[in-house]
Amino acid sequence: MKINTVTVIGANGTMGRNVAGIFASFGNAKVYMVCRRLVDAKEAKMKAAISVRAEAINKNLIPKIYDELRECIMDSDLIFESVTESFEVKKYIYKLISDFVKEGTIIGTGTSGLSINKLSQSFSAKNKKFFLGIHMYNPPYNMTLCEVVPSEMTEKEVIIKVKDYLKNVLYREVVEVKDEPAFMGNRIGFQFINEALQCAEKYKMKGGIDYIDAILGGFTGRSMPPLVTGDFVGLDVHKAIVDNIYENTNDYEHLTFILPDFAQKLIDENKLGSKSGEGLYKKTIKKDGQKIFDVFDIYTQEYRPIRKYKFEFVQKVRKNLLKGNYKSAMDCLINDTSKEADICMQLLIKYVLYGIYITKKVGEDIHSVDHVMATGFGWIPPLALIDAINCVSSFEKEVRKKMPKEFLETINLEYLLKDIEKSTYDYRPFFKAK
Amino acid sequence: MNKVYVLGGAQTDFGRNWTKEGKNVIALLSEVIDDGLKDVGLTYEEIKVLNNEGKIACFMANFIGEYFINQGHLGALLTEVNPAFYGVPSARYEAACASGSVALDSAISKIISEDYDVAIVVGWELMKTVDSKTCGDYLGRAAYYSQECEGIEFPFPKLFGKLADETIKKYNLNEKEYLNNLAKISAKNYCNAKRNPNAQTKKWFMNEEQAMNRGTDTNAFVGGKLAISDCSQVTDGAAVVVLVSEKYLKKNNLSNEYPRIKGWGHRVAPMIFEKKINDNKDSNYILPWTRQAVIDAYNKAQMTIESIDFFETHDCFTSSEYVAISAFGIEKPGEENNAIEKGRTSFYGDKPINPGGGLIGVGHPVGASGIRMFLDIYKQVARKAGLYQLEKANNGMMLNLGGSATTNYVFIIGNDRYNT
Numbered sequence: 001m002k003i004n005t006v007t008v009i010g011a012n013g014t015m016g017r018n019v020a021g022i023f024a025s026f027g028n029a030k031v032y033m034v035c036r037r038l039v040d041a042k043e044a045k046m047k048a049a050i051s052v053r054a055e056a057i058n059k060n061l062i063p064k065i066y067d068e069l070r071e072c073i074m075d076s077d078l079i080f081e082s083v084t085e086s087f088e089v090k091k092y093i094y095k096l097i098s099d100f101v102k103e104g105t106i107i108g109t110g111t112s113g114l115s116i117n118k119l120s121q122s123f124s125a126k127n128k129k130f131f132l133g134i135h136m137y138n139p140p141y142n143m144t145l146c147e148v149v150p151s152e153m154t155e156k157e158v159i160i161k162v163k164d165y166l167k168n169v170l171y172r173e174v175v176e177v178k179d180e181p182a183f184m185g186n187r188i189g190f191q192f193i194n195e196a197l198q199c200a201e202k203y204k205m206k207g208g209i210d211y212i213d214a215i216l217g218g219f220t221g222r223s224m225p226p227l228v229t230g231d232f233v234g235l236d237v238h239k240a241i242v243d244n245i246y247e248n249t250n251d252y253e254h255l256t257f258i259l260p261d262f263a264q265k266l267i268d269e270n271k272l273g274s275k276s277g278e279g280l281y282k283k284t285i286k287k288d289g290q291k292i293f294d295v296f297d298i299y300t301q302e303y304r305p306i307r308k309y310k311f312e313f314v315q316k317v318r319k320n321l322l323k324g325n326y327k328s329a330m331d332c333l334i335n336d337t338s339k340e341a342d343i344c345m346q347l348l349i350k351y352v353l354y355g356i357y358i359t360k361k362v363g364e365d366i367h368s369v370d371h372v373m374a375t376g377f378g379w380i381p382p383l384a385l386i387d388a389i390n391c392v393s394s395f396e397k398e399v400r401k402k403m404p405k406e407f408l409e410t411i412n413l414e415y416l417l418k419d420i421e422k423s424t425y426d427y428r429p430f431f432k433a434k
Numbered sequence: 435m436n437k438v439y440v441l442g443g444a445q446t447d448f449g450r451n452w453t454k455e456g457k458n459v460i461a462l463l464s465e466v467i468d469d470g471l472k473d474v475g476l477t478y479e480e481i482k483v484l485n486n487e488g489k490i491a492c493f494m495a496n497f498i499g500e501y502f503i504n505q506g507h508l509g510a511l512l513t514e515v516n517p518a519f520y521g522v523p524s525a526r527y528e529a530a531c532a533s534g535s536v537a538l539d540s541a542i543s544k545i546i547s548e549d550y551d552v553a554i555v556v557g558w559e560l561m562k563t564v565d566s567k568t569c570g571d572y573l574g575r576a577a578y579y580s581q582e583c584e585g586i587e588f589p590f591p592k593l594f595g596k597l598a599d600e601t602i603k604k605y606n607l608n609e610k611e612y613l614n615n616l617a618k619i620s621a622k623n624y625c626n627a628k629r630n631p632n633a634q635t636k637k638w639f640m641n642e643e644q645a646m647n648r649g650t651d652t653n654a655f656v657g658g659k660l661a662i663s664d665c666s667q668v669t670d671g672a673a674v675v676v677l678v679s680e681k682y683l684k685k686n687n688l689s690n691e692y693p694r695i696k697g698w699g700h701r702v703a704p705m706i707f708e709k710k711i712n713d714n715k716d717s718n719y720i721l722p723w724t725r726q727a728v729i730d731a732y733n734k735a736q737m738t739i740e741s742i743d744f745f746e747t748h749d750c751f752t753s754s755e756y757v758a759i760s761a762f763g764i765e766k767p768g769e770e771n772n773a774i775e776k777g778r779t780s781f782y783g784d785k786p787i788n789p790g791g792g793l794i795g796v797g798h799p800v801g802a803s804g805i806r807m808f809l810d811i812y813k814q815v816a817r818k819a820g821l822y823q824l825e826k827a828n829n830g831m832m833l834n835l836g837g838s839a840t841t842n843y844v845f846i847i848g849n850d851r852y853n854t
Contacts, residue, residue: 025639053652056644144637171628171637218456323514324461428465429447433456 001161003106003169007032007064007072008080009093011048012040015110016082018140021048023080024060026170032072034064041065052141073097073105080134082110085240087118094122101127106162108134113182113244120151128153132162135183136172137376145376146172147183173375178362181248182241185376187362188355188369190241191253193233195347196226201260203343204298207307209280214309215344218432219317219329221380229377231273231280235263252410253354262298271296278303313341321433329431331392345402348385353399355382356416370423380430383423388431438545439683439692440812440847441476443675443805444469448634448797452670453562459503462558462672464515470554470674478518484552485522489682491550492524495537495557496801501572502563512556523550530576531750532836533557534673534804535700535843541677542695551682557805558672569668573800576837578706588656591665593707593838594751595658597720600711601757604720605768613659615774616752617645620663622780623749623788627795629821634669634797657751664752666793673805675812690850693815696829697735697846699727707838718767724833725761727842731831732763735846739763742846744814744824745785746807746832749792758787758833781824789814790822804834804843811847828852 008020011033024031033048035041041063049055064072073079079097083089090109101107103126109119116133123131133149140146146166150159159176166172177184196216200208207214213225222229230238239259246257266272266279273279282303284292294303313336320329333341359369370381380388386395396417400408446466452458471477484490492512499505509525527537534557541553561569573590574583583589602612624640627633640663647653648661655661683690703723704710710721719725732738745762749755759770764778764785773779779787790796790810793803813819814827829848835841 025641028641050652052639054639054641054644054647055650055652056641056647141639142637223454318456322456322458322461324457324464429450429455432454433461 001165003027003029003077003165005030005032005076006078006080007034007069007076008082009034009069009097010081010083011035011044013082015136015138017044017048018051018138019080019082019110019136020044020061021052021057022136022140022170024048024057025052025054028060030060030062032062032064032076034066034069034072036066038063038065051139069096070100073101076105078106078108080108080110085111085114087114090114090119091122094119098123098127103127105130106158107131108162110134110136112186113241115181116149116151116179120153129155130158132159133179133183134162134166137185143376143378144171144173145185145372146170146174147185147372148174148176149179149183150176151179173371175368175371176364177368180362181245184358184362184368185372186241187245188351188358188373189377189379190238190245191256191354192347192351193226193230193238194242194259195256195350197230197260197263198256198258199343199347200227201262201298207309208298210295210306211309212343214311214314215340216347217314218434219314219321220344220348221385221427221430223378223432227280234273234275235267235279236272239263239267251357253350262296266296311338311340312336313338318433321431324428326388326428326431327391330388334389334393334398342402345398349399349402352382352385352395353411353416356420357411360416366419366421367424370425374425380427381423381425383421384425384427384430386420387423388427436546436548437680438542438695439678439680439690440695441676441678441692442470442474442816443673443809443812444473445632445673445802445806445809446671447632448669448671448799449632449636450670451562452560459499459505459511459558459560460514462560462670463511463556466556466558466672466674467512467515467554470556470676474676476552476676478516481518481522485518489551490522491541491544491553492519492522493537493541493553493555494524494526495528495533495555495805496526497528497530497533497559498572498575498800499560501575503560529841530836531748531798531800532804532834532841532843533801534806534808535834535845536841538675538804538808538845539698539700539843542698545677545679548679551679553677554674555677555805556672556674557802559799559801560670561668561799562670566668581706590838591657591660591751593657594753595660596707597751597757597838598659598753601720601753604714607771609659611771613648614646615771616660616664616756617642618774619749619752619755620645620794623792623794626781626789626822627791630790630796631820633791633795634667635791635795660751660753666750666798669797669799671797671799671802671806673802673809675805675809693812693847694850695845696848697731697733697737699730699734699842699844701727701730701842703840703842705837705840710838710840719760720757720767721761721839721842724757724835724839724842727844728761728763728831728833731844731846737829737846741852742785742829742831743826744789744830745787746811746830747787747792748803748807748833748835749788749794750798750835752794754835754839755787755792761833762831786824789824790819807832807834808845808847811845815847815849
């Protein structure tokens with residue numbers, strides 16, 4: 001499939017402009033960047049080129065306003081809609097473009113969780129065949145995951161061609177997923193973050209937010225702890241995602257999608273995270289330029305300095321990872337009997353099991369979950385984590401040993417662990433000695 | 435003369451930043467040695483047995499660990515990787531960016547002389563421990579530091595920028611056309627690296643236009659006429675190869691169809707760049723000692739350019755790959771542009787250079803690069819290069835440079851079925 005011209009609608013948003021950069025660079029496509037105001041479109045163009053570190057793509061980026069939408073659409077082989085996450089707004093845009101989109105033009109939406117089937121209903125039968133979800137992760141230059149989400153009406157041939165284009169031209173890690181709320185990566189990733197938030201509330205007397213982050217640090221297979229990630233994403237965005245999943249799904253992890261009260265309170269006070277200067281953490285820059293990081297203490301409801309927790313198991317794991325002794329590191333993690341090691345292992349096991357549950361439900365195959373978590377979040381892929389645990393024990397044995405009876409009764413472990421394969425990812429780079 | 439075979443090897447993903455992972459040199463070495471041994475089917479127990487017989491040694495390449503990680507006595511570090519290395523002869527070899535080659539050279543000599551049957555040759559560098567300016571300064575020790583580098587920001591891009599200037603001058607080239615050809619080299623190596631899962635730049639974007647767009651915010655000048663797109667990037671990484679004698683193959687019932695080292699050359703040019711240039715007055719070649727190292731390798735192997743199917747060259751900068759084209763004999767000196775413009779050195783060309791991405795595409799952890807190039811030649815000849823496997827790869831040549839093309843090392847590796 002040759003894509004010469006693309007229209008990005010809503011190119012002033014972070015995703016819109018960054019995705020425009022991907023089409024214009026790797027795809028070498030002419031990209032119309034449609035915004036409400038030309039000044040915004042021009043700024044988005046500049047930022048799009050910077051996002052792929054290549055000013056040479058400027059010639060491919062053309063700032064446009066909605067008044068010119070008709071000409072842009074008529075000239076395009078692919079339309080990428082990236083307007084606000086509102087069903088009504090998207091419906092309005094689809095109605096606007098429906099009259100002049102030519103047959104055969106691919107229409108992709110960048111929605112991170114709205115139903116593709118429902119959105120598809122805004123189109124005529126002939127356009128429905130060419131409509132699908134193209135969900136990239138931010139920033140797409142670093143995070144190569146692209147979830148492709150067809151509707152029931154998307155033509156098979158279109159799915160194949162779009163996937164091929166995204167994989168071989170745009171160098172995306174493409175995973176086709178079913179049209180389920182939050183698709184795949186966000187459903188698994190935000191389950192983990194939200195449960196970490198719930199645990200922070202549960203263990204608020206022990207320290208809460210920084211206590212949980214110290215238990216789930218880089219040594220558990222991620223670049224940054226989950227609540228630092230949540231703060232980076234923004235609590236408002238986090239809430240939108242978990243609320244959507246909570247309202248529209250009902251699986252065994254249903255209750256773990258409930259946003260804790262303290263997080264709602266922070267949102268109400270506009271303490272959204274790093275983008276608003278304070279959230280779960282707070283950054284203060286002193287007069288001499290020194291940066292001070294504080295954490296929100298759920299118990300006192302005030303910010304306080306981050307504590308330097310010294311859990312013995314964490315120190316042992318890190319010491320082994322420092323020298324690349326992964327087996328001993330896993331041994332220290334699995335066989336420690338402290339409360340903190342238990343919390344850590346339970347959350348990691350839940351992450352793996354939920355990942356497998358979701359991949360079996362919405363993924364292409366068992367490995368989809370690994371691609372999604374590695375290239376969308378940079379977290380250790382679930383199957384790779386099983387491989388790491390299997391080096392010193394058996395994952396199944398650890399699940400039965402570590403997880404509470406009530407939890408085991410809610411899942412079908414036999415079904416989840418059936419047909420598990422070795423990961424195609426190497427677990428070693430994911431474990432940080434931090 | 436005894437034959438030396440390449441049993442296999444491994445490299446780390448050069449996209450990784452080990453400082454960000456919080457891991458040290460032992461983690462790096464453990465990982466690459468584990469993977470390398472797995473690749474060749476050698477166990478730590480077997481290493482112990484070989485060591486009891488006095489038939490195994492290790493050769494460690496590194497440029498400047500003393501600066502980057504405050505560690506010397508590097509040859510002894512393997513004893514921290516596994517107790518199987520207790521008692522195994524091991525030493526560090528250094529020749530700046532050609533450290534890998536000097537380690538290989540020593541290993542090859544020791545197998546030819548029948549001192550050892552198995553040589554583990556590992557190269558590494560951890561460079562992300564410091565900021566880029568400090569790193570640039572450390573690397574200045576690969577030239578004559580007090581005279582050519584002290585107090586100069588990023589001295590090496592400037593030295594290879596001078597090579598670009600001298601190339602234009604010597605062959606009276608059209609500057610614009612020459613620089614466009616350098617941009618083509620850059621774009622080719624980035625493109626090749628897209629097929630290489632261990633490449634530092636596998637996710638990065640680069641095309642010819644961006645590479646030509648020098649002097650912009652996203653492609654700033656770094657050394658004379660050269661910009662970021664003309665440079666290989668520093669990174670962390672390690673590579674290992676295992677070399678064995680013919681006796682070892684026979685003893686272990688292994689076929690002698692393993693790739694073999696057929697020829698090599700080693701020449702040292704004047705250390706100071708200006709003296710190098712003064713030294714080439716009577717030669718058609720801008721780097722006559724580089725050319726001589728290539729000729730030595732051809733002679734040793736009794737081969738000519740016609741028998742070499744592909745090349746790995748030391749594209750620390752695009753200007754060094756440009757001159758390598760004539761040094762290899764692909765084109766006459768001054769006519770290197772022909773090969774680039776006709777696509778002869780591209781992945782699908784008749785004389786591909788750097789099919790896995792080269793230093794520009796794969797990354798340049800200085801002490802590891804020589805071994806990485808050697809490993810990539812081995813992989814091509816053994817048909818184990820995966821997505822970057824060339825169709826025709828019976829004999830390959832590598833050129834590894836140290837300093838400003840001061841140390842010049844060339845190796846030819848090939849399959850015994852194709853000796854001419």
